[in-house]
Amino acid sequence: MTTDPNVDSPRTAVSNPPIQPMKANLGAGDVMRASAMPDLAPPERELTPVAKLIDVSKCIGCKACQSACAEWNDTVPEIEHNVGMYENPHDLTPDMFTLMRFTEYDNPDTGEFEWLIRKDGCMHCADPGCLKACPAPGAIVQYTNGIVDFIHDNCIGCGYCVTGCPFNIPRVSKADHKSYKCTLCSDRVAVGQGPACAKACPTQAIVFGTKEDMLTHAEARVEDLKSRGYDNAGIYDPEGVGGTHVFYVLHHADKPALYSNLPEAPRISPVVEGWKGATKTVGLAAIGLAAVGSILHGLLGRANQVSAAEEHEAEELVERSERDA
């Protein structure tokens, strides 16, 4: 947590709650790109790029990150069946934005058995395929600090973001027909807190800070792994998507596919890249040429929703206080 008013993003996720909250940011003026809005005004300022580093070699697969993610985002993942594996839920869902994926690997070079555990979720690409594919104006935005966020009020549930994602991350809810994924806890980062998963991680396999600091930290981790015989240890920060704001340290960086099919060289599908012109038309048609003003309102107005359950609770509270009075 940062308490320096001049610092524009948290530098760690592990500290205790703030004494002096950071001035809230990640408003409309921090958006550098928005889906289907080619004429978006330039951002008012440049925030320091942030990143979440996932050090796979330190991860114990405890799923505290999954738990913290569901708690913070107030999602209710389904209680499924066991189908003979540790992944639960069995895949990313609209209610589970991050997932531990487990791979059993017999290393032919060392003769050793390895259990490779990777936290899967949105990579927050510098060049986000989801945003490029999205036809709904302002449904996907990218802030100048690198966070790629879905603005659900603007989402039309078409699923193009899924097609556009080289990592197969977004999931469209059958309940509200909106697409969901990790927000990199943009609502926490905006007020100086690191992401919930990083805060919950007991071994600090997940760390958060500026992209620059995280790269330095990652390099030191790679050195340690090399000293332990992992000659191909390295950083996974794929260039094909312009680098990512969630990136990995891998023991076998030469074989990312070992880690539950992490793409070797991810890039946005050429089909999506080719959409660029059409996107605007499709998008604008789909929302009936909505005014830009209301789209921006969508950016900022999402915190003001009240669920039916909350409404009900409030009514009960009023009734009770009237009764007690």
Add this chain to the structure above:
Amino acid sequence: MTNPWTDIKNTDLVIVMGGNAAEAHPCGFKWVTEAKAHRGAKLIVVDPRFTRTASVADYYAPIRPGSDIVFLMAAINWMIQNDKVQWEYVRNYTNAALIVKDEFGWQDGLFSGYDPEKRDYDKSSWDYVIGDDGFAAIDMTLENPRCVWNLLKDHVSRYTPELVEQVCGTPKDRFLKIVQMIGECSATDKAMTSMYALGWTQHSKGAQNIRGMAMLQLILGNIGVRGGGMNALRGHSNIQGLTDIGLMSNLIPGYLNIPTEKEADWTTYMSSRQFKPLRPGQTSYWQNYPKFMVSFMKSMWGSAATAENDWAYDWLPKLDVPAYDVLRMFELMNAGQITNYFCQGFNPILAFPNRGKVTAALSKLKLLVTMDPLETETAHFWENHGEYNDVDTASIQTEVIELPTTSFAEDDGSLVNSGRWLQWHWAAGTPPGQAQRDTWIMAQIFQRVRKLYQDEGGVLPEPILNLTWDYADPLDPTAEELAKEMNGRALADVYDLTDKTKLVAAQGKQLANFGQYRDDGSTMGGCWIFAGCWTEDGNIMARRDNSDPDDTGTYLNWSFSWPMNRRILYNRASADLEGKAWDPARKLIEWNGEKWEGYDVPDISPTAKPGDVGPFIMNQEGMSRLFTRGLMRDGPFPTHMEPFESPIPNVFNEKMVGNPVARVFVSDAEQFGTSDEFPFVATSYRLTEHFHYWTKHNRINAALQPEFFVEISPELAAEKGIAKGGTVRVWSKRGSITAKALVSRRLRPLQCGDKLVHVIGIPLHWGFMGAARKGFGPNSLTPFVGDANIETPEYKAFLVNIEPATTEAVS
């Protein structure tokens, strides 16, 4: 733990054996990650399964459940054969040089003095030769063939790498690689830490598993030093506190003993607790036993406990058996000899072995009262939940009362962590509904019982009527009041023992430490080892200063660590005979010519000259014990014993079943299975996603690990025609369960001699209450037998059979 969690960052080598720290203690495991990241420490895992801890280990070896003693004794043998011994430490700080009686011996898996009828040893030969001076005979040259070192050398000589491969199923090359890594830590500038948990305790010889590693650590000189130690990872946040406060039927707070019925009076009781030093000039700190005991009696009965009535000794219960442990309690309950059961913070029908027997026992009760924040299976044992709890409700006449209690987060108080830190906590929320603190409930009951005794009298009413109960609100004692009572206070002015004019604590004041406890009735204290937790300076447990000069990891101003705020036990042993740190980079305390000082509270009298007084002040010898004399029922050295249910006979004595001195009730002996009928070894364990039977009540935890499963190897799956995710039936001599099958290469068949041993893993988090899917626990299958010394049930090694379920569960 001898060392705190924070000290693990100081280690060079972590061995996790008999535990699964990453899985069951993920938050504490961060210190292993620290040691690896900042010290370049290595991590070894030895476990029947390739665990989550193994996934981040530098080296892993498999082992057959229940064969750990063979591995550990072979490791000691290898250290001796390869001169990986911290000689100065072993010679001076262990009892290696003491001479043992000629009658002591070992043959065919048994020590001298075995009586098969009594299933017990006559332990009189398991002791030192005592010289005319009243002290144990010694040979510092270690040449005497009867000295502990030579007996140990001989004892472990039969444990070879080949025997490890044959009995443990651990490939010889893996064993040798591990002992080489361990051997490096015999150097004075290297330390290994042992992190273990229920993977060692839950065996019929659990205490001997731990002894084995403790001996290895002593031989390496790794006890009392930073980054070393024997570190028991406790399974609940306050289970260390439970043992400290003596919540066992045979203990009084602070590891004092409940008398037995043979100790009918105070003089007899104290006569076997003299703790006369066995070597000249040694501290033998238990000589202070009367001070702790009298202060405890004063905390119980105040002015009614006097020197004249032997401090109310007659009011203490006297045991007619060694202990009323849970196994015995359920045995008695099942025999109809216990009719009322208060079940506080326990869920026995999932936690105690042989669930069928536990359910039968509960069904015979007249009254069952549960006190728990959750609706436990035990409170609902009478409900029929189909195959998951197939009872005939109408035939059960037990009256069940559920008393909802607060949880730890809804209450002030202290928790004692594995590292012996008493950490104060504050309520984070208000309790729901009618939930009340356990102390509130017990106070209500006590006041009503006392009133009944007042009004109606009864057999021996004195202990109830005279019990000290001086809380501001007798119906609601506060955590602060109870903590102060445990710390102790002066009942009269207390003076220095050597300078009688010097006042150390005025009447009514909180005592500063247990050095101020007295045996003349002038002090009271409920738990002597906690003395210092709440002094005249206030609540020491609430301290939150995380300064740590020179990054030693001791954090002396954070909370309170028993005893005396000492962070690393036996820390005198971190320095050599002259009082200089073995490793200057790892200095803890040193002798400055006049006294001991350093980063930790010295575990020795501050002015005890090095060379005069040994570092292991609680022992009569002043030394640690490679040979434990008669203190353990099953031997002064660990010897290999198979689990009660084993796929192979004991290699030293094929007629020996299990632990030859473990208590076995007659009806349970008939319920042990053999490998003909039950060819596979099962072991039980926790998963990170859950905590015991609590978190299945939580929707998110339930989503992360929703349904009961068992883990098997692809080889066993193929042999039995079991598919990944299919439903299987697993059964033992005592019960049958169904589960989903998780087929994983993390389990491998073990080649033990000419026998291929398959291991089945059974996690323990499911029942029929809560948010997760209904399932079973391993306790439906486990045997009703415990460790010979402390009765911890044998959950970690038993025999089962497995087959695909005939009817697939509806999913």
